[in-house]
Amino acid sequence: MRIEGLQPSAVTVESLLATGREVLRLEAAAVAALETRIDAEFVEACTLLLNCPGRIVVSGMGKSGIIAKKIAATLASTGSPALFLHSAEGSHGDLGMLTRQDCLLALSNSGETAELLTILPVVKRLAVPLIAMTGNPQSTLARSAAVHLNCSVTREACPLNLAPTASTTAALAMGDALAMALLQARGFSADDFALSHPGGSLGKRLLLRVHDVMHQGAALPRVRPDTPLRDAVLEISSKGLGMTAVVDAEDRVLGIFTDGDLRRAFAQRQDLWERPMSELAHAQPTTIAAEALAAEALALMEENRIGALLVTDSEARLVGALNMHDLLRAGIV
The missing domain is CATH 3.40.50.10490 (Glucose-6-phosphate isomerase like protein; domain 1)
Structure with missing residues (x-):
């Protein structure tokens, strides 16, 4: 031709x-x-x-x-x-x-x-x-x-x-x-490499830690096991992370309840507003340490097909939370 x-x-x-x-x-x-x-x-x-x-x-x-x-x-x-x-x-x-x-x-x-x-x-x-x-x-x-x-x-x-x-x-x-x-x-090492590449997405993936992007303090959504669903929904809505942690009196993580859990629960039955979180939340949720790389958080979310992570310390106490939008804003995704 x-x-x-x-x-x-x-x-x-x-x-x-x-x-x-x-x-x-x-x-x-x-x-x-x-x-x-x-x-x-x-x-x-x-x-x-x-x-x-x-x-x-x-x-x-x-x-x-x-x-x-x-x-x-x-x-x-x-x-x-x-x-x-x-x-x-x-x-x-x-x-x-x-x-x-x-x-x-x-x-x-x-x-x-x-x-x-x-x-x-x-x-x-x-x-x-x-x-x-x-x-x-x-x-x-x-x-x-x-x-x-x-x-x-x-x-x-x-x-x-x-x-x-x-x-x-x-x-x-x-x-x-x-x-x-x-x-x-x-x-x-990879850490050495990050020091000479602080700019751009590569630097962010190598340098940015979970504690740099996570929500903490008053911005953290959290409820107790006996919190009724209606109050848990208010907590989820006010904090804007699409989920809430369920913690005990010492702030140790017992479970997580998400927007998706709410939709699935109502698809099964209607009389849920007064049911406590202890009956509805997922026990043993996926968590990550604050010192972990933000890129590791992304990998965990992708591996487990979830949109949010709770951040805990060595005693399983809640110290932060982040979702996929946080990683997007930080340039990790």
Whole structure:
């Protein structure tokens, strides 16, 4: 099938699909080939970076520079302080970012990028450990490095074998391999990750606790076991959570009664207004601790197909309550 309005006329749906699939095949093969190169050189690179008392400075030009930026960002967000140094700006003052305490991770597919080679004498003078990621183990950059990581590819995914495609994908994957190996070696945890990602939904899921979103104090709906249904309904309506906890004189949770329970009860019989909560409430309701992650509260609600949770302390005393709307407002859902 020919695509109208496109030149050359040989462009068809089939050719577009074939090209797209070939690109993915070539890039996947380029990444797969790296697995055998996770060897002693990789371990040495990780060791240098783990022992670096300063920061990991990542540098590159052009498309390699864009990949270098991404690698620096990944390292910084996973426990390895890092920054990006533009190779061209390095020889015009930005090399001041590099200190004797740092390590330099330099990316160049050819290994002959002029802007990187220009700053090599200063790097050597500072005695900064250099880790090179190139596609040419015999290049100037590779031979100048303390450690060389081979990111060579058989060919680019570009039909002309010109545009950096498979080579940049391979470099990005090798950078991720480094970052994740360092993350594990440092014992970097989900809590650590949250500290560097406080913004957005990811940060909220990792940082926000139940006590940050729950209702407490006078806003808590609660009744006693002998409270008649008519008064329990007033409590549910006034507190606006769609349920009420049933507690004893010490505020220990005995049960829960929800809007859904009310509808189901009236579907069975009509003379309910004077019946006590002890006969109508669900005993042993699902509860959660105030220190739990709000994301855990969401998981509990989804698992048990409920819309609200009671929050209790270690003595099963009621300390709070929350519902799905609270999690929605907090950005957890």
